[in-house]
Amino acid sequence: MTEIKLYKSKKKAIKLLLLCTPFVLGGIWLLRENPIVGWCSIAFFGMGYVAGIYNLMDKKPMIIINEIGIFDRSTHNGFINWELIHNAYPMSISGQKFICLVIDEKFKPSKKKSKWSKGLAKMNEAIGAQELNIQLGHIQKIDEIKLIHFILLMSRANPSEKARLVKALESEGLS
Numbered sequence: 001m002t003e004i005k006l007y008k009s010k011k012k013a014i015k016l017l018l019l020c021t022p023f024v025l026g027g028i029w030l031l032r033e034n035p036i037v038g039w040c041s042i043a044f045f046g047m048g049y050v051a052g053i054y055n056l057m058d059k060k061p062m063i064i065i066n067e068i069g070i071f072d073r074s075t076h077n078g079f080i081n082w083e084l085i086h087n088a089y090p091m092s093i094s095g096q097k098f099i100c101l102v103i104d105e106k107f108k109p110s111k112k113k114s115k116w117s118k119g120l121a122k123m124n125e126a127i128g129a130q131e132l133n134i135q136l137g138h139i140q141k142i143d144e145i146k147l148i149h150f151i152l153l154m155s156r157a158n159p160s161e162k163a164r165l166v167k168a169l170e171s172e173g174l175s
Helices: 010-033 035-057 115-126 144-156 159-172
Strands: 004-006 063-065 069-072 085-093 096-103 132-135
Touching (some): 096 144
């Protein structure tokens, strides 16, 4: 089975590390003048180091696309089958790109979860997103419009066409 795997961007992880460095150094400098502010700065921006190093070392794919469906490690714990997807559209929140997936009501993950999860799902929908959103902020360079067209094409394709479409996308690329 042909699969397309999308990984976290190493450039974005390095950029996070570099952006945190002046603030950590500033926190070290502030330790003499105001230790509380200095330690707060070191602790807060030091967490950027933790996230950056984690993203650099993470070798697992974030998104896997195949003829069964689409798997996003940060959104759902299994494949989202193509047959469940009715529509997809782009969304940007504070510069972070997302693909919102409109799926059948009876298959929404929050149906089986707590009231807290259902409340969060309603908040997502209140801002114009969906319960299942594919985050593209940490992914390597990707054309989200091209991916949306592919998702819509796969959700409407016959099972016999899906393998051919995935192979075509793999050879063509998503950037």
